[in-house]
Amino acid sequence: MWRYFKKSKLGIIGLVVISVLICAAIFAPLITPVGYEELRYLNKINSLPSRDNWFGVDSVGRDYFTRVVYGTRVSLFVGFTAALIALIVGVTLGALAGYFKGIVDWVIMRLVEIFSVIPALLVAIFFVTLFGSGIQNIIFIIGLVSWRNICRLVRGEIITLKEREYFIAAKAIGAKPLRILFRHLLPNAIAPIIVGLVVCSSRAIMLEAMLSFLGIGVNPPTPSWGQMISDGLYYIQFYWHLPLFPSIFLALTVLSLSLVGDGIRDAMDPRLRGRS
């Protein structure tokens, strides 16, 4: 698979960027000069990027580079864990719907439709109002509103796979449904699942930023790009660095995840392989 993936230049760029960001997130304490909640630069409020403060200082005297880097940690962590939750929910429900059809399928698909009709952001806001904000809640909530795409992908894939001979063969020798599902069908549906996971995590990151932008996401002082953009907008006229840096990082993260997702899809799709 790597053989095919490395042919996609954009995919490679995305992978490099995302790896750098992951490293930055892991080693954040090593590469930043001060703590993200320390009001260390009270006499340099809002100052522009300089040699001491690479990204400048924010409106309450915190080093902005530190905050942006720690923001990477929050964003990626929320994005990936929420996507994992979405994956577990989505794959389970999708597999059940695709395999059993009938009433199970009907119920699950109606559920998917309900979630598709209402914008994810709205549902997320509703749940935050119910359960409160904070990083754990946000992860669960984002996971809960993002599973529908994976669910639909998996269901479709299972339905096609059920037409294959090996499925009929497995059924003929009397294998139990769960064994067929997990041993024979799902491993063959891994390609769309991986693509779904990558796309889902980039959406989760975006959703977290939106919630934090609205002030109901991650609790301060934990840095979050969405919240930093929102606070920075007040000062955009003269202190452009405040909204700019978190926006760049957010855009880079979401873009490179999409590129990686595209790369994987192309690499796994036999119909596209011959073309490049």
Add this chain to the structure above:
Amino acid sequence: MSKTKKVIGLILISLILITGTSSLVFAEKPLPADAALDQILHYPLLGEAGTYVDFMKTIYQCLFGVARITQEALFQYNKDLEVVPMGTESWEISNDGLSWIFHLRKELKWSDGKPVTAHNYVFALQRAAEQGYDFSWYWKSAAGIKNWEKVEKGELPIEELGIKALDDYTLEITTNVYKPYLLGVLTLLYPVPQHAVTEYGDEYATKAETMVGNGPFKIAEWIKGSHITCLPNPNYQGIWKPYLQEVILKYGTINAETGFPAYLNDEIYKSNLNSGQLPYVRQNIPQELHFWPAFRINYLSFDTTKPPFDDVRVRQAFSYVLNREELCSTVLKDVAIPEYSVLITGFPGHDPIEAKELSEYNIELARKLLAEAGYPEGKGFPELELWIKKNEQNTIIHIPAATYFQAQFKEKLGINIIPRIIERKTYTDAQNQHTHNFFFEGYGYDYLDPSNFMDLFLSGGRHAWSNPEYDRLVREADTTQDWDKRIANYRKAEKILIQEAPIVAVFQRIDNSVWKPYLKGEGVEPNKNGIVIWDTNLYQYIFTHIYIAKH
């Protein structure tokens, strides 16, 4: 060709004639010599979320920016913050000090030409008491209108309310106790056009077509989301006639973030500023920058009936740990000044020394008190949510300040707090029903008297705290005529408030604005204290005392 030229010429001539005559018609007062030909003020619209141009219907959903210039109260403040009689010529007070008789001006008219009578004032308060009014505490406590509470609850008929029309032009107001500062309180008593309410209902004040006012301006055009145009009210017979021929109030420009770019672009003639814009203004247009105290106290408020704030030592620790001077010289530079008590700097009754001594920054003492209360280094202290009321104009000050509190409490006391912005309705409900325990509050003055702030903390109000001694002192001071005696009692009460610490005063907002140098007139000249105040309580004075100079 010549024909077109003629047509154009005709059009030009008629245009000149029209503008010329219109300024003749509307020029109520002779304009100063340096005035520009067009007296059109472009101004940001304040309170654009409001629905009603009617103070007596609602305060919190009132379209402030329009109501302040299209309605006229019984009294108003001028730039020296003196109470000026607007609707009345003379008044007398009964020997027991409880009943006030106002002789109204007979020449005053509504914008539809009907006379303004005492019945309009009576109707205003009766309607408010009957319907339920979101500013009801003001008439109950600040004004102390007789029987207000009972009428509001329906225990007494509406006629028993302490406001009566003795005849068309004689108004009698009766209070529960003697209120030496009643005239200042009455700067929020507006008459309501009963005939308009009868015809259109309370919604008369939501449309330009049905709106009737008694102020110096009237609404000519109201395009929601765009602008509201006000013209001089031709039926206005009051004492403050305007120079301006037109006031265009623009939606979406009251916040500094959108207002200041519009100001630089000459779309509006005045703008608020946020702390990020001040350095630019100081450097480039310092002559257009103005500061004045907002008389708005910002404080932390606790529910003293429940843990952890039922322990006075915890509350005091929260006061001693705050380095207000550092906060106001860094995070809130130029937008706030430190305050140690509710009688804030510049306000009547302010005590510059003792309050500060009682609550000065003392980190060791704060730690010691917290340890004595059973939370050494913050151990075992619950994580708290600090609620902040959502309000676009204040958020920009409240967020950085709350971030500062958060860092200070964490670093110095080991206590975690989470600042959270809450919708107005949820917030005020929690506050009134005491369902939350920790607020970051702001309160701006309504009238210029120590009682305005001191009465806020009387038992049974919105703060979950009660102290009989405080109540006694404040009530006694409220009804004392002798100023020195009053102040002595307020000082004693203030000391209790600081030591018992149901609230912790932190800072007073400093308002700032830029306005164009060609806005001239008495309204923007320094008052007797050498400052220019352009706040909402003075809108009517300022809008009628400025003109636009040639530029």
